[in-house]
Amino acid sequence: MFYREAGQFKTSYASDQAIFPILQDKIGIAIILAIAYLVIPLLGGSFFLASVMIPFLILSLASIGLNILTGYTGLVSLGTAAFMGVGAYACYKLSTFWPGVNIIVWIVVAGFFSAAVGVLFGLPSLRIKGFYLAVATLAAQFFLQWFFARVPWLYNHNPSGAIEVPKHTLFDIAITGPQATPTARYFVVLSIVVAMTWFASNLVHGRIGRMWMAVRDMDIAAQLMGIRLLDAKLMAFAVSSFYAGVAGAMMVFLWLGAAEPEAFNINESFLLLFMVIIGGLGSLIGSFMGAALIHILPIILRALPAALGLTIGSATVEHLTFMVTGALIIFFLIVEPHGLARLWQIGKQKLRVWPFPY
Amino acid sequence: MDILYKIFIDPFVQMGAAPDLLVQSLWEGLVGGMLYALIALGFVLIFKASGVFNFAQGIMMVFAALTLVGLYEKLTGAGLASAGVAAYLALAATILVMYVLAVGVERIVLRPLVNQPDIILFMATFGLTYFLIGFGELVFGGNSKVMIAEQLGLPKGSVSLEMLGGFVSMQKIDIAAAVIASIMVAGLAVFFQKTRIGRALRAVADDHQAALSVGISLNQIWVIVWFTAGIVALATGIMWGARSEVSFALGTIALKALPVLVLGGFTSVPGAIVGGLIIGIGEKLGEFYWGPLVGGGIESWLAYFIALGFLLFRPQGLFGDKIIERI
Numbered sequence: 001m002f003y004r005e006a007g008q009f010k011t012s013y014a015s016d017q018a019i020f021p022i023l024q025d026k027i028g029i030a031i032i033l034a035i036a037y038l039v040i041p042l043l044g045g046s047f048f049l050a051s052v053m054i055p056f057l058i059l060s061l062a063s064i065g066l067n068i069l070t071g072y073t074g075l076v077s078l079g080t081a082a083f084m085g086v087g088a089y090a091c092y093k094l095s096t097f098w099p100g101v102n103i104i105v106w107i108v109v110a111g112f113f114s115a116a117v118g119v120l121f122g123l124p125s126l127r128i129k130g131f132y133l134a135v136a137t138l139a140a141q142f143f144l145q146w147f148f149a150r151v152p153w154l155y156n157h158n159p160s161g162a163i164e165v166p167k168h169t170l171f172d173i174a175i176t177g178p179q180a181t182p183t184a185r186y187f188v189v190l191s192i193v194v195a196m197t198w199f200a201s202n203l204v205h206g207r208i209g210r211m212w213m214a215v216r217d218m219d220i221a222a223q224l225m226g227i228r229l230l231d232a233k234l235m236a237f238a239v240s241s242f243y244a245g246v247a248g249a250m251m252v253f254l255w256l257g258a259a260e261p262e263a264f265n266i267n268e269s270f271l272l273l274f275m276v277i278i279g280g281l282g283s284l285i286g287s288f289m290g291a292a293l294i295h296i297l298p299i300i301l302r303a304l305p306a307a308l309g310l311t312i313g314s315a316t317v318e319h320l321t322f323m324v325t326g327a328l329i330i331f332f333l334i335v336e337p338h339g340l341a342r343l344w345q346i347g348k349q350k351l352r353v354w355p356f357p358y
Numbered sequence: 359m360d361i362l363y364k365i366f367i368d369p370f371v372q373m374g375a376a377p378d379l380l381v382q383s384l385w386e387g388l389v390g391g392m393l394y395a396l397i398a399l400g401f402v403l404i405f406k407a408s409g410v411f412n413f414a415q416g417i418m419m420v421f422a423a424l425t426l427v428g429l430y431e432k433l434t435g436a437g438l439a440s441a442g443v444a445a446y447l448a449l450a451a452t453i454l455v456m457y458v459l460a461v462g463v464e465r466i467v468l469r470p471l472v473n474q475p476d477i478i479l480f481m482a483t484f485g486l487t488y489f490l491i492g493f494g495e496l497v498f499g500g501n502s503k504v505m506i507a508e509q510l511g512l513p514k515g516s517v518s519l520e521m522l523g524g525f526v527s528m529q530k531i532d533i534a535a536a537v538i539a540s541i542m543v544a545g546l547a548v549f550f551q552k553t554r555i556g557r558a559l560r561a562v563a564d565d566h567q568a569a570l571s572v573g574i575s576l577n578q579i580w581v582i583v584w585f586t587a588g589i590v591a592l593a594t595g596i597m598w599g600a601r602s603e604v605s606f607a608l609g610t611i612a613l614k615a616l617p618v619l620v621l622g623g624f625t626s627v628p629g630a631i632v633g634g635l636i637i638g639i640g641e642k643l644g645e646f647y648w649g650p651l652v653g654g655g656i657e658s659w660l661a662y663f664i665a666l667g668f669l670l671f672r673p674q675g676l677f678g679d680k681i682i683e684r685i
Contacts, residue, residue: 128669129673136662138613266610281477
């Protein structure tokens with residue numbers, strides 16, 4: 001009733017293959033963008049922008065990267081955080097060498113460095129499959145983390161071992177460094193995430209995305225159909241690491257402001273994998289939902305006891321948060337193993353047939 | 359040329375010059391590898407019987423050790439029993455806790471998720487990991503604890519052996535660990551080969567449906583397997599805990615069991631043991647002889663590269679079932 005394609009006729013292949021083929025989708029996405037660009041910056045306080053929205057968007061982008069690899073191509077990766085680190089360190093070094101160039105250019109270029117490293121560690125994927133491959137990416141995770149800590153050149157011989165972000169501007173407005181307001185950073189992050197999500201959406205709906213999905217479903221069959229496994233898998237690694245790298249650079253430059261190698265540790269990789277699986281494998285909107293759930297849930301859980309007027313020690317709250325997060329992960333997997341994206345699909349179907357049950 | 363010399367010749371010259379140091383690092387690698395092998399063993403048990411890639415095995419180890427120490431502290435703190443008795447009481451209680459955990463996991467996690475893809479089950483064990491960390495710290499406190507090795511009657515101190523023109527020192531607890539690990543592996547082998555339940559377990563590992571059709575209860579088998587893995591985790595936890603301290607930071611070390619697993623193959627018990635020893639010895643020697651070349655600390659990733667090297671030649675691991683792909 002509310003969401004129905006009846007009467008919307010397509011007259012060309014191009015319109016049939018559009019990302020948003022239905023009018024309601026176009027309206028929906030316009031509303032979401034309007035909320036993101038207008039309502040949230042106006043109504044959200046600086047705490048909300050800085051510690052909820054910015055991290056959520058950046059983590060969503062990293063999850064999209066991982067989803068391309070794990071959800072669309074079926075290659076399990078436990079090293080996403082390390083690839084994010086490559087992006088962050090590459091961006092840091094580039095912006096020290098050429099501080100005059102706009103930082104957004106370097107954030108995107110850093111993604112290419114990350115992509116190159118990703119391809120290198122993706123090479124074993126041609127021979128190793130399934131969980132065995134997870135170990136190859138774990139090798140990347142631990143090696144790169146060690147590398148970030150051991151090579152002083154990477155952090156400009158800073159005695160604290162951390163990378164610290166200086167002030168950079170866009171149209172004379174500070175967007176990184178301590179002077180940047182959360183609102184300015186939010187707009188930059190939002191714009192990059194929207195642009196890259198749009199790009200990813202085009203990618204996964206096109207020939208390349210179909211190639212990846214064929215490889216995911218059965219790689220030998222895909223090979224017999226004439227898909228080159230080498231190209232498909234390495235491209236998935238490259239694109240996935242590119243997204244992770246950009247997300248990593250944004251994480252350091254637009255969210256944290258400074259980072260140590262520990263910021264890219266294995267737990268971060270696991271959290272990203274959670275986001276992808278809870279959100280839904282092979283779904284871009286799922287990446288956003290998963291990131292929202294995994295990032296915002298602990299924030300709510302931490303604030304909950306105080307809001308309810310209970311006095312619980314902060315350590316206890318931390319432990320309870322862990323417990324509840326774990327229990328909720330199991331709960332979500334049992335209730336909907338295909339992730340939140342499936343719930344979204346079911347909801348759309350309900351809207352389509354409303355007011356009838358089916 | 360100099361760097362090649364340092365990589366390919368120097369370490370071996372050092373090994374020849376000081377064979378006692380070589381033996382020392384071999385021994386340390388052996389002990390470390392054995393503990394990796396034990397974690398991997400608990401994992402293989404579960405993977406064979408239920409096809410679950412149990413990420414929580416490392417955390418189960420810490421949880422078991424923490425429960426043991428925590429219960430011991432509670433018992434002695436309440437003045438209920440003397441130190442020696444309390445230790446064994448705590449041990450018995452921990453075994454009970456591991457049984458309850460096994461039943462709980464089977465009922466709450468595995469049963470509703472039967473027939474889901476591997477990665478979903480893998481993620482569920484992630485959830486379990488988080489839950490166990492939170493629960494363990496909530497009940498027993500987040501600070502690290504000292505393992506009650508002495509109270510359990512494990513030996514303390516070290517022995518020095520004179521050999522090869524030098525001394526090799528061994529911690530007695532490591533020797534005890536080696537003995538206990540060997541006994542446990544032998545015990546598991548007997549359990550698998552000679553008992554009725556063991557036969558049922560092997561049947562389930564071979565083919566779930568065939569096992570079901572001859573009247574083996576899968577649910578029961580899963581409880582037994584998770585309980586066995588819990589016991590293995592407890593033994594491993596006691597030994598790891600005695601070497602360092604008991605805290606959830608140990609869980610990261612448990613990740614080293616992953617390269618061990620892929621090296622040996624997910625489904626092979628001997629593979630887990632051989633893989634553990636290769637990884638343990640390999641990373642100790644690597645750290646000791648080649649580590650200084652790059653500034654040390656290579657222990658954190660060397661294991662994964664060793665496993666990767668083996669995998670490139672045998673994608674299913676050394677002893678894993680051959681991967682046959684059909685269209």
